[in-house]
Amino acid sequence: MASMERVTVGALSFLAGTFWLVMNLSTDSATDVGIGAVVAAGGLALLAWHRLGVPARLARIVAAVTGLAGAVVGLASHSASLGGMYAWSEDRGWPFAWLYRGAVADDPGQARLLAEADGWGIDVLRLVADLVVWAYAGLIVAVVIGRFLRGKDRTGEILDS
Numbered sequence: 001m002a003s004m005e006r007v008t009v010g011a012l013s014f015l016a017g018t019f020w021l022v023m024n025l026s027t028d029s030a031t032d033v034g035i036g037a038v039v040a041a042g043g044l045a046l047l048a049w050h051r052l053g054v055p056a057r058l059a060r061i062v063a064a065v066t067g068l069a070g071a072v073v074g075l076a077s078h079s080a081s082l083g084g085m086y087a088w089s090e091d092r093g094w095p096f097a098w099l100y101r102g103a104v105a106d107d108p109g110q111a112r113l114l115a116e117a118d119g120w121g122i123d124v125l126r127l128v129a130d131l132v133v134w135a136y137a138g139l140i141v142a143v144v145i146g147r148f149l150r151g152k153d154r155t156g157e158i159l160d161s
Contacts, residue, residue, distance in 0.1 A: 010046030013039055013136070031095050035133055042136030045143050054146030059139055066138025067131045074130060075099060082108050088115045095133060098126035 017040025024032040045052065077094035087104045088111035091097035100121050103114035 006046050006049060010043045010049075012043070014043030014047060017041070017043055035095055038133055038136050038140065042139050045139055052143055052147065053150050054143050058146060059142040062142035062145075063135040063138040066141065067135030070134025070137065071098075071127065071130050074134075082111070086111045088112045090115060092120075093126065093130060096126040096130045098123045098130055 017036045017038070019036075020039060021033065021036035024036060027033070049056075071093070074094035075092045077097070078090070078092050079097065080088070080090040082088055085104070086106065086108050087102065088108065089102040090100065092099040100123060101115045101118055103111050103118055105111035105114055
């Protein structure tokens with residue numbers, strides 16, 4: 001990524017993550033705090049990339065693999081609800097539920113059967129947000145590993161700085 005694009009994406013990510021944290025100050029949800037912290041830290045990593053000394057190829061590969069793997073593994077998170085006059089709703093995905101199905105019927109059993117027959121839908125915006133959060137988590141892991149290996153390569157020992 002070119003320098004100007006990296007700085008722009010980094011600044012916007014840092015601002016978005018910080019805004020997310022501020023907007024969720026009164027929540028008890030560790031997920032919301034984690035999302036904001038990961039996006040803000042990923043933005044900071046992009047802003048300070050030239051000072052980190054981490055190989056860009058390593059970071060790209062780790063971020064891409066983590067983004068895709070995180071979205072797939074996040075599908076294990078499942079929620080289902082019955083509401084209103086027998087509306088059945090089912091979601092999958094974590095931290096954002098991006099796979100869904102649902103239906104409305106005259107009784108709860110019929111609503112569930114209709115939802116299951118209808119199939120799954122994809123919320124593209126939530127999927128993109130999910131991929132971004134997981135990719136930033138991978139970027140942070142790549143930076144930590146890269147800094148650890150870089151410090152160890154110089155002297156054979158881990159540096160404190």
